[in-house]
Amino acid sequence: MLRFIVRRILQMIGVLFVLSILLFAWTRSLPGGPVDAICGERCNADQRQALRAQLGLDKSVPAQYWTFLTNAFQGKFGTSTGVLPGTDALDLFLKRLPATIELSFGAILIALVLGVPLGFLAAKRRGGWLDNTSVMTSLIGVAVPVFFIAYLLKYFLAIKYHVLPLQGRQDDIDATRVTGFFVLDGLLTQEWDAAWNALKHLVLPSIALSTIPFAVIFRITRASVLDVLDEDYVRTAEAKGLTSRTIRDRHVLRNAMLPVVTTLGLQIGALLGGAVLTERVFVWGGVGESLANAFSLKDYAVIQVFILMAAAGYVIINLLVDIMYAVIDPRVRTR
Amino acid sequence: MKVNRKASAIAAASVAALALASCASSDRDSGGDSSGDSGGGTFTFGAAGAPASFDPFYGTDGETFRPARQIFETLVDFKPGTADLAPGLATKWTPSNGGKTWTFDLKSGVKFTDGTPFNADAVCKNFTRMFDQNEAGQTAASYWADNMGGFKSKGAAEALYKSCAAKGANQVVLEISRPTSKFPALLGLPSFSMQSPTAMDKYKANQITPQGDGYTYSEYAKSHPTGTGKFKLDKYDEANKTITLVRNDAYAGEKAKPAKLVFKIIPDESSRRQALQAGTIDGYDLPNPVDWPTLKKDYNLAIRPAFNLLYLGFNPKANPALKDLKVRQALMYAINREGFVKAQLPEGAKVATQWIPDTVDGYNSGVTQYGYDVNKAKQLLKEAGQPNPTIKLWYPSEVSRPYMPDPQKVFQAVKADWEKAGVKVQPVTKPWNGGYLTSTDQGQADAFFLGWTGDYNTADNFVANFFGSPGGAFGVDGYPFGQTLLKEIKDADGIVDSAQRKSAYETLMGKLMKDYMVGLPISSSPPALVFAKNVSGVVPSPLTAEDFSTAVKK
Numbered sequence: 001m002l003r004f005i006v007r008r009i010l011q012m013i014g015v016l017f018v019l020s021i022l023l024f025a026w027t028r029s030l031p032g033g034p035v036d037a038i039c040g041e042r043c044n045a046d047q048r049q050a051l052r053a054q055l056g057l058d059k060s061v062p063a064q065y066w067t068f069l070t071n072a073f074q075g076k077f078g079t080s081t082g083v084l085p086g087t088d089a090l091d092l093f094l095k096r097l098p099a100t101i102e103l104s105f106g107a108i109l110i111a112l113v114l115g116v117p118l119g120f121l122a123a124k125r126r127g128g129w130l131d132n133t134s135v136m137t138s139l140i141g142v143a144v145p146v147f148f149i150a151y152l153l154k155y156f157l158a159i160k161y162h163v164l165p166l167q168g169r170q171d172d173i174d175a176t177r178v179t180g181f182f183v184l185d186g187l188l189t190q191e192w193d194a195a196w197n198a199l200k201h202l203v204l205p206s207i208a209l210s211t212i213p214f215a216v217i218f219r220i221t222r223a224s225v226l227d228v229l230d231e232d233y234v235r236t237a238e239a240k241g242l243t244s245r246t247i248r249d250r251h252v253l254r255n256a257m258l259p260v261v262t263t264l265g266l267q268i269g270a271l272l273g274g275a276v277l278t279e280r281v282f283v284w285g286g287v288g289e290s291l292a293n294a295f296s297l298k299d300y301a302v303i304q305v306f307i308l309m310a311a312a313g314y315v316i317i318n319l320l321v322d323i324m325y326a327v328i329d330p331r332v333r334t335r
Numbered sequence: 336m337k338v339n340r341k342a343s344a345i346a347a348a349s350v351a352a353l354a355l356a357s358c359a360s361s362d363r364d365s366g367g368d369s370s371g372d373s374g375g376g377t378f379t380f381g382a383a384g385a386p387a388s389f390d391p392f393y394g395t396d397g398e399t400f401r402p403a404r405q406i407f408e409t410l411v412d413f414k415p416g417t418a419d420l421a422p423g424l425a426t427k428w429t430p431s432n433g434g435k436t437w438t439f440d441l442k443s444g445v446k447f448t449d450g451t452p453f454n455a456d457a458v459c460k461n462f463t464r465m466f467d468q469n470e471a472g473q474t475a476a477s478y479w480a481d482n483m484g485g486f487k488s489k490g491a492a493e494a495l496y497k498s499c500a501a502k503g504a505n506q507v508v509l510e511i512s513r514p515t516s517k518f519p520a521l522l523g524l525p526s527f528s529m530q531s532p533t534a535m536d537k538y539k540a541n542q543i544t545p546q547g548d549g550y551t552y553s554e555y556a557k558s559h560p561t562g563t564g565k566f567k568l569d570k571y572d573e574a575n576k577t578i579t580l581v582r583n584d585a586y587a588g589e590k591a592k593p594a595k596l597v598f599k600i601i602p603d604e605s606s607r608r609q610a611l612q613a614g615t616i617d618g619y620d621l622p623n624p625v626d627w628p629t630l631k632k633d634y635n636l637a638i639r640p641a642f643n644l645l646y647l648g649f650n651p652k653a654n655p656a657l658k659d660l661k662v663r664q665a666l667m668y669a670i671n672r673e674g675f676v677k678a679q680l681p682e683g684a685k686v687a688t689q690w691i692p693d694t695v696d697g698y699n700s701g702v703t704q705y706g707y708d709v710n711k712a713k714q715l716l717k718e719a720g721q722p723n724p725t726i727k728l729w730y731p732s733e734v735s736r737p738y739m740p741d742p743q744k745v746f747q748a749v750k751a752d753w754e755k756a757g758v759k760v761q762p763v764t765k766p767w768n769g770g771y772l773t774s775t776d777q778g779q780a781d782a783f784f785l786g787w788t789g790d791y792n793t794a795d796n797f798v799a800n801f802f803g804s805p806g807g808a809f810g811v812d813g814y815p816f817g818q819t820l821l822k823e824i825k826d827a828d829g830i831v832d833s834a835q836r837k838s839a840y841e842t843l844m845g846k847l848m849k850d851y852m853v854g855l856p857i858s859s860s861p862p863a864l865v866f867a868k869n870v871s872g873v874v875p876s877p878l879t880a881e882d883f884s885t886a887v888k889k
């Protein structure tokens with residue numbers, strides 16, 4: 001198992017290295033860049049040149065990459081020029097990550113709590129009204145763009161009826177920051193109002209973001225439970241006269257969970273890369289919104305580091321998923 | 336066995352939670368002595384982006400200057416709602432020595448928010464600091480580089496700034512190297528705010544370093560800006576993207592009305608509008624002109640006096656056909672500016688007759704007018720021997736500027752007009768930050784759209800920035816009259832007597848619109864702010880220098 005993990009981590013480093021070269025070459029080939037972003041219409045040719053020289057942008061791309069690499073090994077990943085000027089891009093990523101994790105957690109939680117039981121029930125009563133309605137709902141969840149659902153939610157629940165906050169992660173209340181997870185911070189510091197406020201802010205974006213993971217998880221659970229229900233061992237278990245609860249927990253759900261865990265991993269991996277649309281519509285201030293802003297502000301350092309980190313996150317989550325397999329299915333362990 | 340495993344997991348989790356909780360403690364004041372008790376409430380404003388830092392000296396953009404303007408004051412100030420000079424931290428200023436020596440009388444009894452006194456010594460320490468920058472500082476401080484020219488270690492000989500001397504506690508003498516119309520108006524720029532020398536020393540304000548693609552700023556610029564203004568920085572919550580300023584209760588004059596001023600960073604324009612609708616913010620900047628009519632119904636739309644200019648520039652080096660004055664004139668007669676302004680620009684927009692707005696000294700009401708006349712345009716092109724010239728017309732994408740809400744519409748209007756006159760138009764478009772600015776500045780564009788929002792009320796601030804140097808977007812040195820024009824611009828700026836200077840600029844405006852015609856001023860279009868109905872008291876400023884201390888919420 002350990003050898004397996006080490007091998008995967010080495011692979012990951014290789015992947016990130018190649019990706020960093022591609023990203024670097026790509027951002028440098030875009031027209032414009034940080035100099036235009038900093039200058040606006042105010043700089044003349046000389047000032048532009050001076051700025052380019054100072055930021056090392058006049059050197060060749062390989063030379064710039066070498067500087068980037070040597071700096072990166074000293075823990076400096078380049079400075080943001082637009083999203084949060086003056087901040088190291090990795091620091092910025094770490095600052096934005098809790099927001100994204102919090103939102104992803106909310107979305108996945110909703111997707112799991114609704115998706116797995118509904119999928120199970122739908123499979124048990126295949127063709128029933130519950131099956132039909134939930135399949136329809138999940139179809140809508142996948143088909144309708146997230147931002148549209150987000151705007152509907154915002155309009156009705158926040159603007160029209162003021163049930164929930166409109167956007168952002170917290171109102172302007174005096175809250176102490178510990179971990180950057182606002183709900184957790186409020187609980188840790190016992191600032192209950194801050195935690196409650198952050199939790200309320202979390203509801204709408206989580207619902208909006210959960211539609212696709214919900215649909216995917218629901219459908220995979222349903223399909224996989226259907227498969228398992230037809231297996232011989234389930235029939236055997238029924239013949240043995242086991243209680244339906246034991247059959248459900250031990251035989252059906254446990255075996256049906258493998259594909260669900262795989263998709264869950266992929267969904268989480270994708271969410272941690274930042275949900276650009278949902279974060280932007282809800283002014284969430286997470287990884288996705290920052291990345292979108294970095295593109296419009298030509299913030300090279302942020303684009304590079306954020307994409308690299310999203311890739312690293314994806315690889316790590318997949319590694320965790322593989323480890324989870326071993327826990328759920330003992331047969332995987334021996335391999 | 337199974338229960339045990341579960342129990343131990345729960346135990347481990349609770350130990351971890353307890354450990355975290357023990358190192359976390361609330362920073363809240365239990366007493367009520369934090370600000371806000373003297374009434375006034377909170378005023379929340381939606382900002383489009385994060386400030387680069389809180390030190391306006393290195394600032395270049397509006398998002399940086401907006402909070403800085405509330406925290407700091409400048410030696411000279413502007414009358415609210417205008418671009419005209421008014422006393423600031425200096426109550427009076429007198430030039431001598433042919434406009435090269437300026438004596439400023441300072442307000443007395445003013446203190447920085449760290450408790451140190453504001454006096455002549457502090458003013459000179461500020462100028463010494465601004466003049467003495469490291470290499471990174473010299474590039475980052477682009478307003479100083481633009482307006483003052485040089486720094487102590489590089490270009491000191493050409494620098495406009497020479498020296499600062501304290502004369503007693505409340506008088507400062509500034510020496511500059513040549514008379515210029517910019518002085519003392521440029522001292523009203525937020526970049527030249529007066530900052531506490533003690534705080535700047537303590538938090539190493541001059542420590543600015545290039546790193547990767549950008550700059551890293553000092554502790555001072557990040558979290559300890561210290562000025563004499565009506566607000567002071569309370570905190571910048573980067574995680575929640577809010578900047579909180581609190582009232583400076585020790586302010587010597589009339590204190591701010593809101594106890595707390597919050598800037599919420601909302602990059603997306605429609606999200607700002609929704610936030611205003613939902614009441615989470617009290618106002619925001621630069622609403623899309625398309626939304627003005629609907630916003631007006633339910634909100635206070637505050638239209639700023641127009642202090643900007645959209646223009647069409649020509650470059651004779653990029654397209655030799657443009658060297659001919661008749662071709663350039665024809666291209667101007669062919670454009671229906673009235674129609675464009677009426678159809679495409681927001682209310683309050685005007686056709687520009689020359690290179691400066693009508694509130695600036697030097698505005699000449701007698702300049703040659705270029706009314707819309709297709710036949711005359713065709714006639715002129717025929718006379719020039721080029722009935723169907725081909726022009727590459729450049730316009731930027733991915734941008735909206737106060738003077739140009741929708742660049743593509745400007746382009747389409749001009750293209751249609753030119754084609755009616757027989758001109759072949761080849762469109763070229765590049766993203767604003769993705770090559771447009773660099774390429775036009777390198778003189779690659781035959782004809783291009785650019786614009787400018789004035790910093791202060793002098794003609795030099797407009798014309799010198801457009802074509803005050805050879806090369807550049809206009810390629811002025813490609814014309815036979817290029818050197819003369821450059822000299823005329825420089826000479827007018829150096830005239831000490833204000834009446835003489837005014838008439839020199841009037842003459843220059845006349846020539847620019849008749850003999851030179853290096854481009855066509857198109858329009859001035861006012862940007863706006865929008866506030867909730869219950870908000871009043873914020874005076875819209877042509878310089879976008881709104882003072883939020885007067886904001887009242889009913």
